[in-house]
Amino acid sequence: MDEDQFKTPLFDAMVALAESRKVSFHTPGHKSGKGISTRFRKFVGPRIFSIDLTTLDEVDSLQAPKGVIKEAQTLAASAYGADRSFFLINGTTGGNHAQVLTACSPNDTVLVARNAHKSVMAGLIFSGAKPIFYLPLVDEELKMTLNVTTEATLAAIDANPQAKVLLLTSPNYYGICADLKEIVPYAHKKGLTVLVDEAHGPHLRFHPDLPPSAMDVDVDLAVQSTHKIIGGMTQASMLHAKGPRVDMTALAAVLKLVQSTSPSYILMASLDLARMQMATEGKALLDKAIRLAQEAREKINKTPGLFCFDSAVCKSRFRGMGGLDVTKLTITVRDLGLSGYEVSRLLNTRFGIQVEMADPFNVLVIVSIGDRKDDLNRLVDALREIAKESRGNRPFSFGKIGLPPFGRPAGLSPREAFFSELQYIPLAEAKGRISAEIVTVYPPGIPLLVPGEQVTEEIIEYVTEMSQLGATIDGLDAQNSTIAVVK
Numbered sequence: 001m002d003e004d005q006f007k008t009p010l011f012d013a014m015v016a017l018a019e020s021r022k023v024s025f026h027t028p029g030h031k032s033g034k035g036i037s038t039r040f041r042k043f044v045g046p047r048i049f050s051i052d053l054t055t056l057d058e059v060d061s062l063q064a065p066k067g068v069i070k071e072a073q074t075l076a077a078s079a080y081g082a083d084r085s086f087f088l089i090n091g092t093t094g095g096n097h098a099q100v101l102t103a104c105s106p107n108d109t110v111l112v113a114r115n116a117h118k119s120v121m122a123g124l125i126f127s128g129a130k131p132i133f134y135l136p137l138v139d140e141e142l143k144m145t146l147n148v149t150t151e152a153t154l155a156a157i158d159a160n161p162q163a164k165v166l167l168l169t170s171p172n173y174y175g176i177c178a179d180l181k182e183i184v185p186y187a188h189k190k191g192l193t194v195l196v197d198e199a200h201g202p203h204l205r206f207h208p209d210l211p212p213s214a215m216d217v218d219v220d221l222a223v224q225s226t227h228k229i230i231g232g233m234t235q236a237s238m239l240h241a242k243g244p245r246v247d248m249t250a251l252a253a254v255l256k257l258v259q260s261t262s263p264s265y266i267l268m269a270s271l272d273l274a275r276m277q278m279a280t281e282g283k284a285l286l287d288k289a290i291r292l293a294q295e296a297r298e299k300i301n302k303t304p305g306l307f308c309f310d311s312a313v314c315k316s317r318f319r320g321m322g323g324l325d326v327t328k329l330t331i332t333v334r335d336l337g338l339s340g341y342e343v344s345r346l347l348n349t350r351f352g353i354q355v356e357m358a359d360p361f362n363v364l365v366i367v368s369i370g371d372r373k374d375d376l377n378r379l380v381d382a383l384r385e386i387a388k389e390s391r392g393n394r395p396f397s398f399g400k401i402g403l404p405p406f407g408r409p410a411g412l413s414p415r416e417a418f419f420s421e422l423q424y425i426p427l428a429e430a431k432g433r434i435s436a437e438i439v440t441v442y443p444p445g446i447p448l449l450v451p452g453e454q455v456t457e458e459i460i461e462y463v464t465e466m467s468q469l470g471a472t473i474d475g476l477d478a479q480n481s482t483i484a485v486v487k
């Protein structure tokens with residue numbers, strides 16, 4: 001192991017500065033917590049405020065790092081196998097904006113796997129790039145959007161020789177990865193720069209039983225939500241860059257544009273420490289998380305009415321994927337006669353267990369380095385109880401609701417549509433009109449409509465029914481009944 005990986009230069013400098021007890025006549029206004037509300041200080045304790053710092057010589061500047069932040073980012077690059085790594089304080093959202101803005105000029109053609117997060121679509125609006133979307137594989141039985149197949153990706157590359165950039169999301173929310181090992185060399189051979197939204201994969205590199213990370217297979221730019229899966233605090237992410245296709249100067253300049261000039265040092269320290277933790281003990285920590293997840297999976301699969309797919313199912317049934325992050329447990333509950341939403345609600349209200357998300361047929365559980373055996377046992381026991389009580393129910397049916405539909409391309413780029421003259425009309429009358437908004441049903445947060453896409457009958461029906469079921473819809477008015485379209 002590289003002994004340097006035990007170092008935490010940013011955190012150390014922050015602690016040293018806090019302990020020096022210098023008098024502060026600078027931001028933040030709470031002055032090391034002396035001005036913070038008493039309730040807040042009583043609950044969290046006083047020390048956290050002493051490291052809520054601002055850009056000062058002792059702790060460097062995220063906008064122009066040349067001291068401890070530079071050192072911390074260099075250690076992160078080394079741990080992640082990148083040429084350069086950048087700390088992000090607005091999550092992978094900010095990283096997706098930055099990677100699209102760096103790799104794409106206005107009117108460049110970008111091949112985008114359609115299972116992209118809203119932040120990718122926002123990056124397309126900002127940049128003025130022209131996406132050509134292609135579809136992920138779906139599993140009709142589980143009513144789940146999987147990832148893109150290698151076959152579909154290579155076909156999209158071949159059919160669009162003008163494309164400059166390929167943008168993939170891997171792993172997806174359920175831990176299902178695209179086969180980057182196969183896709184990346186082909187894309188590079190065809191002259192494409194490859195960007196990966198790896199929000200759900202900051203741990204992959206640290207365990208051989210997990211699918212390869214983007215940097216391991218020479219992806220050019222990848223963004224990871226350190227906060228989602230490992231030890232980063234919420235909003236703390238990293239962007240990694242590698243190879244000759246990335247203009248590092250341009251990337252650093254873009255990050256200066258999209259990131260706050262007052263970055264949270266607490267978030268950045270959590271990145272420094274999370275990297276140290278994974279680089280020095282990630283394998284052991286993940287050994288445990290993987291074991292806990294696998295044991296729970298086996299028990300769930302022995303429970304009548306429940307199903308939790310594993311790597312073998314991923315290989316045999318979800319053809320063309322690049323493997324499964326086994327720390328994600330997608331628990332299919334439909335044979336209990338309950339929806340994923342209902343099981344999620346029961347787990348929460350009766351058993352005090354909160355899952356990551358639910359969809360019509362499944363609940364998704366993230367098992368991480370923070371979980372203990374007791375936590376997983378409690379989950380399994382609760383699921384067994386729910387299953388026992390549901391015995392004899394008919395499988396849950398969602399009426400005619402199917403898989404989420406997507407809008408149709410209509411010749412306008414996301415940016416052109418977003419900045420067009422708009423009209424707000426009832427969703428029920430929007431068939432055939434061009435959306436000016438990103439419309440997303442949560443979960444899993446994949447947009448149904450991107451600005452520039454035509455609204456279809458299926459989308460209107462789907463949004464209406466999901467809205468009635470209580471799903472969260474983003475991009476419409478508060479009643480989910482009005483949509484912004486191009487006039």
Ligand SMILES: Cc1ncc(COP(=O)(O)O)c(C=O)c1O
Nearest residue numbers: 090091092093117197199225237
């Ligand atoms: C695939 C994917 N990309 C990007 C994001 C945004 O990441 P963040 O919350 O770190 O901004 C999410 C959030 O759920 C996501 O699931």
